[in-house]
Amino acid sequence: MDKVDKGLMKKLVNGDIADDDVTEMRRMEKKDHERFWTYLGVLQESVSWNEKILMRLNDHLYIVAKGNDRIVKCDCGHELGDYRTNWKLSCDLRVRETQEQVDEVYYPAAAAPDAAWMEIREYFCPGCVAQLAVEVVPPGYPMIFEALPDLDRFYREYMNRPLSDESPEWFQNKTVESVAKIK
Amino acid sequence: MVAVMKEGASLPVEKTLEYKLQQRDELYKTTGHYWGTKSLTLKEQDPIKYERFYSRIQSAVFAAREKARFVAASPGGREMGESVWALTTAEGDTLAMSLGFISHCAAFPVSIKHMIDNQFEENPGINDGDVFGADDPLTSGAPHPGDTYTLVPISVDGEIVAWACSVNHIMEAGAPQAGSWPVFTVDTFMDGFVFPPMKTGENLRQAKWWDNLWMRRTRAGAMNVLDDRMRLAGCSMIHGSIHEIIGEFGVEYYQQACKEIIEESRRMILDNMRSTMVPGEYEGSCFRISMLKGQQQIWEHADKNELIHVHGVLSLDEDSRIVWDTEGSSRWGYHGFNGYPGGSDVALYLCMTTTFAHSCKASAGVNMNVESIYHEGSIYNPDTEFAACANIWAQSMQMMGVAGNAVHRNFFMRGYLEEAFVVDDAWEGVQGSGVLEDGTPYGFTNFEWVGGGAMGAYSFKDGTPTTWAQHTQLCNVGNSEEFEYLIPPLHHLGRKLEPGLCGHGKYRGGIGQSSVHWMKETGQRLGVTRGGSGTALSTHVSLGMNGGYPAPGVLTVTAKNTNLDEIFDAGGDTPRSAGELLEYSKNGKIKGDVTAWKYDPPEQSMGDNDLWANAAGASGGWGDPLERDIASVVEDIRIGQVPSDFAKLMYGVVAMQDEEGVVHLNEDETSAEREKMIARRRSESIPASEWWLKEREKVINKAMREEVLEMYRSSTSFKGYDTHFKSFWQLDEDFEI
Numbered sequence: 001m002d003k004v005d006k007g008l009m010k011k012l013v014n015g016d017i018a019d020d021d022v023t024e025m026r027r028m029e030k031k032d033h034e035r036f037w038t039y040l041g042v043l044q045e046s047v048s049w050n051e052k053i054l055m056r057l058n059d060h061l062y063i064v065a066k067g068n069d070r071i072v073k074c075d076c077g078h079e080l081g082d083y084r085t086n087w088k089l090s091c092d093l094r095v096r097e098t099q100e101q102v103d104e105v106y107y108p109a110a111a112a113p114d115a116a117w118m119e120i121r122e123y124f125c126p127g128c129v130a131q132l133a134v135e136v137v138p139p140g141y142p143m144i145f146e147a148l149p150d151l152d153r154f155y156r157e158y159m160n161r162p163l164s165d166e167s168p169e170w171f172q173n174k175t176v177e178s179v180a181k182i183k
Numbered sequence: 184m185v186a187v188m189k190e191g192a193s194l195p196v197e198k199t200l201e202y203k204l205q206q207r208d209e210l211y212k213t214t215g216h217y218w219g220t221k222s223l224t225l226k227e228q229d230p231i232k233y234e235r236f237y238s239r240i241q242s243a244v245f246a247a248r249e250k251a252r253f254v255a256a257s258p259g260g261r262e263m264g265e266s267v268w269a270l271t272t273a274e275g276d277t278l279a280m281s282l283g284f285i286s287h288c289a290a291f292p293v294s295i296k297h298m299i300d301n302q303f304e305e306n307p308g309i310n311d312g313d314v315f316g317a318d319d320p321l322t323s324g325a326p327h328p329g330d331t332y333t334l335v336p337i338s339v340d341g342e343i344v345a346w347a348c349s350v351n352h353i354m355e356a357g358a359p360q361a362g363s364w365p366v367f368t369v370d371t372f373m374d375g376f377v378f379p380p381m382k383t384g385e386n387l388r389q390a391k392w393w394d395n396l397w398m399r400r401t402r403a404g405a406m407n408v409l410d411d412r413m414r415l416a417g418c419s420m421i422h423g424s425i426h427e428i429i430g431e432f433g434v435e436y437y438q439q440a441c442k443e444i445i446e447e448s449r450r451m452i453l454d455n456m457r458s459t460m461v462p463g464e465y466e467g468s469c470f471r472i473s474m475l476k477g478q479q480q481i482w483e484h485a486d487k488n489e490l491i492h493v494h495g496v497l498s499l500d501e502d503s504r505i506v507w508d509t510e511g512s513s514r515w516g517y518h519g520f521n522g523y524p525g526g527s528d529v530a531l532y533l534c535m536t537t538t539f540a541h542s543c544k545a546s547a548g549v550n551m552n553v554e555s556i557y558h559e560g561s562i563y564n565p566d567t568e569f570a571a572c573a574n575i576w577a578q579s580m581q582m583m584g585v586a587g588n589a590v591h592r593n594f595f596m597r598g599y600l601e602e603a604f605v606v607d608d609a610w611e612g613v614q615g616s617g618v619l620e621d622g623t624p625y626g627f628t629n630f631e632w633v634g635g636g637a638m639g640a641y642s643f644k645d646g647t648p649t650t651w652a653q654h655t656q657l658c659n660v661g662n663s664e665e666f667e668y669l670i671p672p673l674h675h676l677g678r679k680l681e682p683g684l685c686g687h688g689k690y691r692g693g694i695g696q697s698s699v700h701w702m703k704e705t706g707q708r709l710g711v712t713r714g715g716s717g718t719a720l721s722t723h724v725s726l727g728m729n730g731g732y733p734a735p736g737v738l739t740v741t742a743k744n745t746n747l748d749e750i751f752d753a754g755g756d757t758p759r760s761a762g763e764l765l766e767y768s769k770n771g772k773i774k775g776d777v778t779a780w781k782y783d784p785p786e787q788s789m790g791d792n793d794l795w796a797n798a799a800g801a802s803g804g805w806g807d808p809l810e811r812d813i814a815s816v817v818e819d820i821r822i823g824q825v826p827s828d829f830a831k832l833m834y835g836v837v838a839m840q841d842e843e844g845v846v847h848l849n850e851d852e853t854s855a856e857r858e859k860m861i862a863r864r865r866s867e868s869i870p871a872s873e874w875w876l877k878e879r880e881k882v883i884n885k886a887m888r889e890e891v892l893e894m895y896r897s898s899t900s901f902k903g904y905d906t907h908f909k910s911f912w913q914l915d916e917d918f919e920i
Contacts, residue, residue: 012600015643015690022644025601029542031458039598055461056596059642059689059729059806089875092868107683107829108762110779111738111798114720116888117472117490120732122868129864131807134727138470138490138891140882142911143871144726147592149463158457173464176910182872183879183913 001025003032009042036159047075054163055149060130061087063151070151070170078127084174086145088123089182091132096120097139148173198342200299200309204274215502217276217551220446225439236432236440237544241279243424244268247349248281251417256409257354258665263634264655266351268417270425271295272441273343276547281417284654285545286532287332287350292550293324293525294334294380295346307382311338312422314384314415316393318356320572321371322379324525326579327572328356329363329628331407333414334380335387337425339434345441347421349414352633354669355403355616355626358573362614363628364714365573366783367478368519369485374573376400387419402616402626406669448540448548453503455539456552461596462499465589468511469493469724471578471717472890473518474782485517490894491562493582494904497589500554507531507586508556511904513897515565522575527563528555530579533653534587534606558901580608580716583653584724592728595642604646604805605639605692607723607734608653611715611799613700615786617672618707627670628714629700634660636800637685637693640731645815646693646802648680660696672709673795676701677759681798683825684738684762686722687833688731688804689811694824695735695801697760701747702793710786711795713739719781723803731804738779740764741787742794745775761796808833809857813848821846835860882912885920895920 001024004012011017012025043062044053051064051073063083064073072080072087080090096102099115106112113120113136123133135144150171156162196202210219226233247268252261259265267283275295277288294317303309315334317323323332331353337345358365358375368374376396383393389411397411398404429437471491479486494511515521522530532549540549557563562578587606594603610633616626635658638651652658663675677699684695702709715737717723722733740761750757750773758764758773768777775794778784789795816836819825821844830836835857837849885892899905899920909918 009598012643017643022601031599033458035598056598089871091871092865093871093874094864094868095874104832105687105732106735107826107833108681108738108765108798110740110762110765110781111681111684111719111735111801113722113735114781117891118470118721122864123730123871124864124868126870129861131730131809131864133730134732135725136722136727136733137468137725138894139887140878140891140895140912141468141725142908144468145464145466146726147463147465147596149461149596153462158462171463179875179911179913182875 076128085178086175091123094122217446218442244281247417247420255413256406260351262662264657289528290324297322316383317380319379326526335418347418357401361616361626368571368573448543448546451543457503460593465497467585469581470721472720490890519573521570605803607802615711617709620706629666637802639802640690640805648693672705673700684801686732686734686803689806692802697798699796702789730807734801734803737799740796743776747792761798
């Protein structure tokens with residue numbers, strides 16, 4: 001196999017791909033460069049909205065171009081703001097703080113994280129309530145910013161298709177500006 | 184047999200190691216190419232000869248392993264992947280490696296640089312066929328003294344042109360706490376038999392005093408001497424082979440080809456990075472809890488609990504090389520979980536070698552494409568020469584997992600889902616010492632579960648159990664008898680997968696595994712501890728993958744004064760896993776003092792019919808558990824991998840297994856349960872902005888346990904993390920936590 005076509009990509013994304021096909025993909029001597037475009041095509045067809053997907057972040061989340069902005073959008077259509085801000089700040093959040101709450105998600109209980117040290121944060125999409133992320137951290141730990149991709153550089157240097165709205169402003173972490181507004 | 188050559192007259196400067204090291208660095212710095220090798224001339228002129236040359240040196244290191252390992256005493260070196268042989272350049276850059284734990288290519292250049300910087304060429308001299316040994320984390324790049332190195336220089340007319348190198352994980356390291364991963368150490372003087380690079384033999388023979396040191400300074404002297412022989416036997420084979428190869432190809436071709444090999448793989452690895460990654464910044468973390476309070480009372484300064492924080496941000500530099508910055512990771516402490524940069528890289532390279540050096544010659548090309556930043560004073564770069572490093576692996580495998588997950592997140596973003604899985608590797612070991620009935624003392628390590636653990640989930644399928652070991656291609660957990668044979672009082676009473684032990688998700692992680700060790704004929708004394716990775720107090724890494732839960736840490740269960748004899752006489756069932764041991768104790772099927780340890784237990788004195796059980800090797804899940812296919816949950820219940828009660832709590836699937844093993848799904852109740860769980864998500868969550876305000880108050884009021892506060896003090900003592908922490912919580916510059 002030297003290339004993954006759209007049909008196979010769709011199966012891979014949907015989780016109904018045959019093991020043999022996955023093995024063939026792993027045996028590719030070199031990864032197919034155009035995979036990214038095939039991937040975006042499959043993803044774009046799978047969502048009900050029209051904004052152009054620039055990058056997949058998560059099972060449900062995408063960075064999309066919307067007007068002059070680049071925002072994070074859930075496949076349900078809910079928007080989680082500028083991609084340069086940690087999208088978790090736009091989520092709903094449940095914190096498991098007691099051992100009883102922790103033991104609901106780990107088994108056996110004797111191997112579950114200790115609530116005296118750690119809390120479990122579950123991040124939900126405010127729109128569809130999909131669980132988007134889980135953090136197991138001590139109290140007071142800053143939210144983990146999982147991924148801040150440098151889209152301009154990726155599209156220009158890695159994919160040879162520069163984005164039309166390139167700007168040095170895009171690769172900046174705006175999370176602090178957002179929390180300042182909450183304060 | 185090739186004769187070992189004696190050192191001749193003084194060498195021209197350009198043939199000394201010191202000059203070569205300086206030239207290598209200068210040329211790489213000024214050209215960006217290894218040794219300034221801009222074109223692969225030999226490869227282009229005669230590719231067949233070039234590849235034949237490489238196949239010869241690669242065969243030499245492979246053959247060394249396949250023969251030498253049968254000299255070994257310890258099963259880690261012989262049966263598992265806990266060893267490796269390599270050929271390096273004169274400066275220590277790897278050219279070819281055998282199967283085994285190949286990330287130790289990060290350590291060889293540290294030892295060799297230490298010898299060069301300390302003028303070993305003059306004293307004690309570096310001659311063809313000399314034997315050097317090392318295991319000191321500060322000076323040799325060893326992660327911990329349990330990883331022991333042998334290095335043999337190869338010279339032509341007095342000029343060092345290569346080193347044959349080997350490393351294996353030994354059974355016992357000679358620390359106050361017996362085993363090879365001591366936890367209860369305070370400083371390097373409690374790490375065991377620690378030795379910086381030193382000449383231990385000549386003419387491919389070890390000195391007699393060297394054997395005596397192993398015999399006197401470790402508790403498994405005979406095994407360690409045999410392991411030492413194993414390493415040297417392999418290095419001797421490589422030494423002989425390389426002389427033959429040089430005789431065939433000529434020394435000039437040899438030296439130029441070596442440069443081209445590394446430059447070629449540097450380019451291919453960089454290309455692999457560019458082909459699969461997305462430039463940007465990727466944050467992650469993990470925690471390791473050190474519970475020493477009350478257990479280090481002789482050394483008051485070490486008698487405390489510590490929450491060790493590992494923080495990392497992975498990015499790509501302007502050339503697309505990976506940069507791994509660990510700023511914010513805790514300061515080093517008076518415990519055994521520290522490491523120095525060389526050993527830290529050995530952990531980091533676990534991921535980097537297997538992920539990016541898969542399609543090229545396995546050489547030092549990876550070293551030039553990964554920049555690790557370990558801040559001075561941190562747990563990875565202590566600003567003291569005396570830090571204890573006996574068990575860096577107890578947290579560095581987690582660190583590697585954080586970096587590995589960042590890389591795999593990139594694969595997911597680029598669409599290479601077939602390569603993107605959750606990286607966890609909660610390894611486990613049992614170690615200790617004893618005195619047999621006849622008065623014979625011994626020490627041991629059982630690292631059966633280092634042989635493999637579960638593979639994490641993908642975005643399209645579950646992880647698989649016991650199939651994967653990040654540190655080696657030679658995943659093998661099938662050698663329990665080897666350890667039973669070598670550790671007389673420990674017998675496997677049970678060994679199985681531990682139901683439910685994984686990070687759950689839309690696709691769950693591979694299920695972890697468990698052993699129950701039964702103590703029999705314990706002689707005059709038997710003391711047991713664990714030497715494993717992170718404990719069940721926290722998860723292996725902090726961040727689950729895309730809504731899945733990260734893998735749990737390791738659980739230890741001990742049982743003393745049991746009624747096993749009664750159970751045996753009655754033909755009753757005995758527990759096969761840590762979970763079963765707890766269950767049997769709870770329902771009275773086994774009697775005795777049963778304790779579940781979420782942290783490293785202090786040494787346990789064990790007697791006949793006592794039990795030591797562990798549950799480890801679990802891996803993390805991917806995606807929202809409520810999106811898990813109901814049929815998959817039912818199947819998990821049917822095969823005993825997820826208990827039905829827990830399946831309801833975690834997945835909202837209501838199903839019962841009857842006495843014949845048939846699982847009956849209640850579809851109506853399952854729909855209702857899942858709806859209820861969705862509703863609970865809505866009712867029990869709050870907007871993140873609201874949470875932020877409340878959590879900020881906690882931080883300002885320091886409303887958390889002292890160890891957590893101390894962790895933040897440690898991490899914010901590094902300027903960059905201080906800014907990160909204070910800016911996220913909008914704290915004043917002079918705020919002190």
